[in-house]
Structure formats: C-alpha cells, structure tokens
Amino acid sequence: MDFEPTERQQYWVGRVRDFIEANVRPAVATYKAQDAEGDRWKVIQVVEDLKAKAKGEGIWNLFMPPRNDSHHHVDETFEFEGPGLTNLEYALCAEEMGRIGFASEVFNCSAPDTGNMEVFFRYGTREQKDRWLTPLMNGEIRSAFLMTEPYTASSDATNIETRIERDGDEYVINGRKWWSSGLGDPRCKVAIVMGKTNFEAKRHAQQSQVIVPMDTPGVNILRHLPVFGYDDAPHGHMEVELTDVRVPVENVLLGEGRGFEIAQGRLGPGRIHHCMRTIGVAEEALHKMCKRLQEREAFGKPIYKHSVWEERVARARIDIDMTRLLCLKAADMMDKVGNKTAKQEIAMIKVQAPNMALRIIDDAIQAHGGGGVSDDYGLANAYAHQRTLRLADGPDEVHARSIARMEFAKxxxxxxxxxxxxxxxxxxxxxxxxxxxxxxxxxx
Known part of the structure; x- marks a missing residue:
C-alpha cells in the first residue's frame, strides 16, 4: 500500500492550494462585504471575477468524470469533459476547496451543479447536453435538484409523491419539494425533478427524472428555508410548488422508470464530494482553534497549556487523519472497482466525516468563547452547514443501516x-x- 502522492496528484492539489491562497483567501473580506450589500439573492461579483481567473488558468470542472467513465454514453466529440481527474485525485483538491465556503464555486465545482452535470454527462442525450450541460460547464448558469418532499419520509426515496403524468407529447408535473438547494440564485435556470410516472410499477421502477426549465409556468418558489437562521444566500434552500408544470416528453432523462437508478448514480459521487470538502472544513476549524488557544491566557497561563485542550487538539488531529484515510480509500475504490462495490466505504465516510467535523468545530467554538457562537469567526456558520450534512444525501441512520446489513451479510x-x-x-x-x-x- 503506497501512501506517497503521485506526481499528478501533487500537481493538481498544488495548483488548487496555490490559487486559493493567492486569490480566494485574500478575497474573503470582499466577499463578505458584497454579500452584505443590497438584495440577498444576487450574483456576487468577486466570485465571478475569481471564476474567470480560475477558468483562464484551467483549474475548472475538476470533478467531471474521466473519459473512461463506465456510465458515459460516448459522444462523437469530447467537449463535455474536464481535466479527467480520478475520484482520488479530486478528493485531495476538494479538501483544499472545503477550507473556504465559496471556493468550490470558484472552480465550478459546487453542489448541486456538480451532481447535475454528472447526470447530464452520464445519462443525457446530445440535445440535453448542448442545451444545459454546456452552459453549466462554462459557469454561465446554475441549477437545482428537486427530490426531497415535505410530506414524506424522503430518506426513503421510493416514498416521493410528486406526479409526472404523460399528456400527449408533454409531461404534467404536480407536487411539492423542499430543501431545493440553489434555487435562490438568480442564475439558476434549470432543475432536475424526481417524481413518479407509474405508481403501479415495481417499487424502484416508479420514479423518473425530468428536466424543468425554471421559467416554466407553474414553478412557484414558496419560501426560502434558513438553516439555524442562516439563509445561505445567494444559494439558498427553497420550498417549491409544482402546479400543472408542462414540459416536453423529450425532457425525461434516460427514460421512464429510470429515476431511482439515476439518483443512485448521482448521489454516490455527491456524497463523497461533501466528505472531501468536510476534511478541509475540519482542518480550518483546527487551525483557528490552535491559533486562538495560543493567543489567549486564562488563570495565569496560555489556554493551550491547560491539559483539556491538549487532549482535544490531539483528538482532532487523530480524527481528521483517520477520516481522510477512509475518504481516500473510498475514492480509490470508486476508481478501481466502481461505486457499487465501494458502497460500504462511501456509506462509512458519509457517516464519519460530518460527525467528525462537528466535534472539532464544536471544540473550536468553545476555544473562541462567546466569539465562537457569533458570526465573527465563521465557526457557527460552519457548524450549521456541517449539521445539515448529517441529513443531506441520506441521513446517518440510512447509511448506518446499509453498513450494518453489509456487515451482517459477511x-x-x-x-x-x-x-x-x-x-x-x-x-x-x-x-x-x-x-x-x-x-x-x-x-x-
């Protein structure tokens, strides 16, 4: 087992890290200032400027699957590709992006666009790719994924109730979705909606996914849903009502009854992308904690010399490194044996990463005292975001159930x-x- 990074891994993670330190981190203050001005739901110009610079330097669409991706329906051309990083190579880059909240978007690597682009790449027709994947890959538009519903236990995706009924050459969609991330962004032009086209089919063949342009009549954003008081603007999480929304039958992805299959293909990489970034979030929290503990005194000596903090910092270092190794193992298995065979490792890292980060962020908040629960140090916001990841892309309990079942089977x-x-x-x-x-x- 070789733990030494390859030359290619060092090249890409080095480029990402250097760009972030030279361009993104110095822009954090500007981002905060622009975010605080005017309307909450807007384009933040400094991000657009950084995107243009990153794109110009070729550090762009790093998550896109390599050409030999087994799900890819080969086209005559190869314009729908990124640099071709493996999951393992991307994992190291995503960790660096996770250190600053908006860094992923700078490289056009932020959710839910990443998952949606992979769906278009793997399952879309040439026409669907030309209309939606190209502008998404160019960073010209944003997108949303509508699956979770307020009136069902959406941890079991077979429960969804949104109806997608065929009427001649159109589908008519009726239902309600929520936690539809990204819909607050004025650049969000398209959504992928999961619903049922056949309530009588086998349990996992009832669902389909269709493409819905956001300007389609009947798509009504009811409200934004804050997380612990944070609105996550301009991204946002919205509750959406779909009332007699009509789209052409050509907007179905892969075919009727293939929605659950697409969801599984989409969520596997999406889950691990979250976990990769979470390593960076935890590293940033540990960095802030160590700096704070060494700069403040209490009871006659620096706080870091109190033994309880030595124990907490040591535990944080151990937990981050263990979690990183599990994350890299899962990514490596996805590359070598496929997502299906790596499903236990993906489930394990999905449970482990956010729980690990939450413990470390919580200690960092404690180290900062009252400042930790304010907005001044970004720790409260980081905690709120990480707490959502114990629910997003399947709650801990679902992944733990899957892990246990695979273990019992052995x-x-x-x-x-x-x-x-x-x-x-x-x-x-x-x-x-x-x-x-x-x-x-x-x-x-």
Missing amino acids: HMPQAGPTANALRDGNAPTMGDDSFSSGDMGVAR
Missing part, C-alpha cells in the same frame, strides 16, 4: 462457525485452510 450463520463455537474455542484458526479471507469479508 457473517451469515451458514457461512462459518456459530457463536457458541467461537465461545468454546472450536472455531477454525487463521492457520486452518477452511478459514479464508472470503469468510472474513476481506475480498470484496
């Missing part, structure tokens, strides 16, 4: 010694030929 009663045999010492030993790595679940 230890089925008929697949090895019984619990009593293990207790009595009658189980095969490691030296026994009948005790294979397959019994241990190592070879997957």
Whole structure:
C-alpha cells in the first residue's frame, strides 16, 4: 500500500492550494462585504471575477468524470469533459476547496451543479447536453435538484409523491419539494425533478427524472428555508410548488422508470464530494482553534497549556487523519472497482466525516468563547452547514443501516462457525485452510 502522492496528484492539489491562497483567501473580506450589500439573492461579483481567473488558468470542472467513465454514453466529440481527474485525485483538491465556503464555486465545482452535470454527462442525450450541460460547464448558469418532499419520509426515496403524468407529447408535473438547494440564485435556470410516472410499477421502477426549465409556468418558489437562521444566500434552500408544470416528453432523462437508478448514480459521487470538502472544513476549524488557544491566557497561563485542550487538539488531529484515510480509500475504490462495490466505504465516510467535523468545530467554538457562537469567526456558520450534512444525501441512520446489513451479510450463520463455537474455542484458526479471507469479508 503506497501512501506517497503521485506526481499528478501533487500537481493538481498544488495548483488548487496555490490559487486559493493567492486569490480566494485574500478575497474573503470582499466577499463578505458584497454579500452584505443590497438584495440577498444576487450574483456576487468577486466570485465571478475569481471564476474567470480560475477558468483562464484551467483549474475548472475538476470533478467531471474521466473519459473512461463506465456510465458515459460516448459522444462523437469530447467537449463535455474536464481535466479527467480520478475520484482520488479530486478528493485531495476538494479538501483544499472545503477550507473556504465559496471556493468550490470558484472552480465550478459546487453542489448541486456538480451532481447535475454528472447526470447530464452520464445519462443525457446530445440535445440535453448542448442545451444545459454546456452552459453549466462554462459557469454561465446554475441549477437545482428537486427530490426531497415535505410530506414524506424522503430518506426513503421510493416514498416521493410528486406526479409526472404523460399528456400527449408533454409531461404534467404536480407536487411539492423542499430543501431545493440553489434555487435562490438568480442564475439558476434549470432543475432536475424526481417524481413518479407509474405508481403501479415495481417499487424502484416508479420514479423518473425530468428536466424543468425554471421559467416554466407553474414553478412557484414558496419560501426560502434558513438553516439555524442562516439563509445561505445567494444559494439558498427553497420550498417549491409544482402546479400543472408542462414540459416536453423529450425532457425525461434516460427514460421512464429510470429515476431511482439515476439518483443512485448521482448521489454516490455527491456524497463523497461533501466528505472531501468536510476534511478541509475540519482542518480550518483546527487551525483557528490552535491559533486562538495560543493567543489567549486564562488563570495565569496560555489556554493551550491547560491539559483539556491538549487532549482535544490531539483528538482532532487523530480524527481528521483517520477520516481522510477512509475518504481516500473510498475514492480509490470508486476508481478501481466502481461505486457499487465501494458502497460500504462511501456509506462509512458519509457517516464519519460530518460527525467528525462537528466535534472539532464544536471544540473550536468553545476555544473562541462567546466569539465562537457569533458570526465573527465563521465557526457557527460552519457548524450549521456541517449539521445539515448529517441529513443531506441520506441521513446517518440510512447509511448506518446499509453498513450494518453489509456487515451482517459477511457473517451469515451458514457461512462459518456459530457463536457458541467461537465461545468454546472450536472455531477454525487463521492457520486452518477452511478459514479464508472470503469468510472474513476481506475480498470484496
């Protein structure tokens, strides 16, 4: 097992890190000032300026799947591509982006556009790509993904109730969605909507996904949904009512009944992208915590010399490094054996990363005292955002259920010694030929 970064990994993460330190971090104050001016739902000019610079330097669309992506429906041309980074290579870059909230957008690597672009790339027709993927990849428009609903337990996506009914050459969509991230942005021009085209089909074949331009009559944004009081403008999270929304049948993605399949293909990479950025969030919180603890005194000595803080900082360093290794392992498995085989690793990192970051941010807030719960240091905002990630793309409980089921499957009663045999010492030993790595679940 080689832990040394390759030359290509060092090249890309170095370019991203250098750009952030030279251009993005110095622009944080300008971003805050422009964000505070005028309407909350607007284009922030400093981000647009940085996007143009990053695009000009070729640090752009880094998340786009490589040409050999197994899901890609090959086109005659290859214009719908990024630099072709693997998941492992992108993981290192995304960690750097996670250190500053708006950095991902600077490189055109922010959700939900990343997931939507992958959907168009993998499942879209040439016409759908020309109309929507090209301007998204150019950073000219933004997009949204509408799946979660207020009146169902959306942790089980088969519960969704939005109706997509065919009427001649059109689909008619009726339903209500919420936590539709990105709809607050005035540049949001298109949404991918998941609903049911056939309520009588098999459970996982009822759903379809259709493309809905945001200017379609019947798309009504009801309200924005703050997170712990933060509106996340200009991105935002919206509740949307879809009333007799009509789109051409050509707007269906991949075909009727393929919506659940698309969702699985979309959410796998999306989940790990969140986790990659979360490593950077945790590193930034640890950095702020260490600086603060060394700059303040209490009870006659610097705060960092009180033993409780030594323990907390040590635990943070250990947890970040362990989580990073799990994240990189999941990314590497996705590259080598595919998302389906790596599903347990993806589920594990999705549970571990935000919970790890929340613990460290919480300690950093404590280290900052009253300033920690204010907006001055960005820690309260970071905590609010990370807390949502325990729900986004599936709550912890769903992923834990999946992890446990896969673990139980490795230890089925008929697949090895019984619990009593293990207790009595009658189980095969490691030296026994009948005790294979397959019994241990190592070879997957």
